[in-house]
Each structure stands twice: as structure tokens, then as C-alpha cells.
Amino acid sequence: MNLTSYVQDRQLTIALRGEIDHHAAREIMQALSAKIDLYLPLRCILDFRDVTFMDSSGIAVVIHTLRRMNTLQGRLLLQNIPPQPYKVLRAAGIEKITEIREECNR
Template sequence: MEIQAKSVDRKLLLRFSGELDHHGAKTAIREVEEAVESALPLQLVLDFGGVTFMDSSGIAVLLRAQRSVRNLGGSVVVCRVPRQAKRVMDAAGIDRLMTIQAGGTDDEK
């Protein structure tokens, strides 16, 4: 699991790539929390376009990210979610807690 971060004006974009499974989730949680602590975003965008596999461990990453940003008064958007990962999110009801967008990010260029 690799995560690339970009922060502008209290908006933090995190691009995920690789497998978000039990092993990747531990690292991802730590990296997401470090990025949030550094940027203090009011909006966190999680770009899942590069995620090749996600199991239920990925739900923990999403929930921890949401809790961290909510404590700052912000919100979380998940975008470019692959079909397999979307099924996992749907089964967990993640769409009731945060916005899930089918399209890409604003600065994909």
C-alpha cells in the first residue's frame, strides 16, 4: 500500500495505490493520521483509484480517517472507488458516514 499526499488550503488529497488488506491497513492508518495531523484539513479527499484490492481492514482506515477529520470540524470524501472496494464499503454502510463519489478528483491533471 502506497499513499501520496497533497495539501492545499486545508484540503488534503491522499491517493491510495496497492492492496488495502490487513497488512496494508496498519501502515495506511498511521500514514493517514500523520498526514491529517500535519495538514489539519477541513476536507479530506481519499482517492481510491489505485486500490487493486480492499478487504474489511480498509473500513478501519476509512473510519479512523473520518474520526480524525471530524474532530477538526471537517469532512471526508472518497472518490474513484473500484467496483470491488465499493462492494466492501456498501456492505459496511460507509456511504451513510461519508460521501462516496464515482468520479475523479479536481486535480488529476
């Protein structure tokens, strides 16, 4: 799993790539926490555009990031989610606890 990030005006955008499964989830959560701790953003955007597969471990990644942002009194936004990860997130009811912006049409 590779990720790319950039910060502008206390908004941290993190583009996730590859598969989010139980093998990658711990590493992803550690990387996300490190980025959030470094930049202390008011808003964190997770961009799923290049995520090729996600299982329930992806839900743990989102919840972990949401909890970290809540401790900073910040917001989490998910965007550009391809159909397969979108189904996993919808099945978990993620849209009830954080904002989802536009699903990718792949």
C-alpha cells in the same frame, strides 16, 4: 501500500495504491493520521483509483480517518472507488456516514 498526497486550500487529497488488507491497514492508518496532523485540513479526500484489492480492513481505515477528521470538525470524502472496494464499502454502509463521489468504471 504507497500513498501520495497534496494539499491545496486546506484540502488534503490522498491517493491510495495497492492492496488494503490486514497487513497494510495499520501502516496506512498511521500515515493518514500523520498527514492529517501535519496539515490540519478542513476536507480530506481519499482517492481509491489505484487500489487493487480491499478487505474489511479498508473499512477500518475509512472509519479511522473519518474519526480523525471529525475531531478537526472537518469532512471526509471518498472518490474514484473501483468496483471491488466499492462493494466492500457499500456492504458496510459507509455511504451513510461519509460522502462517496463517483465510482471508477474498471
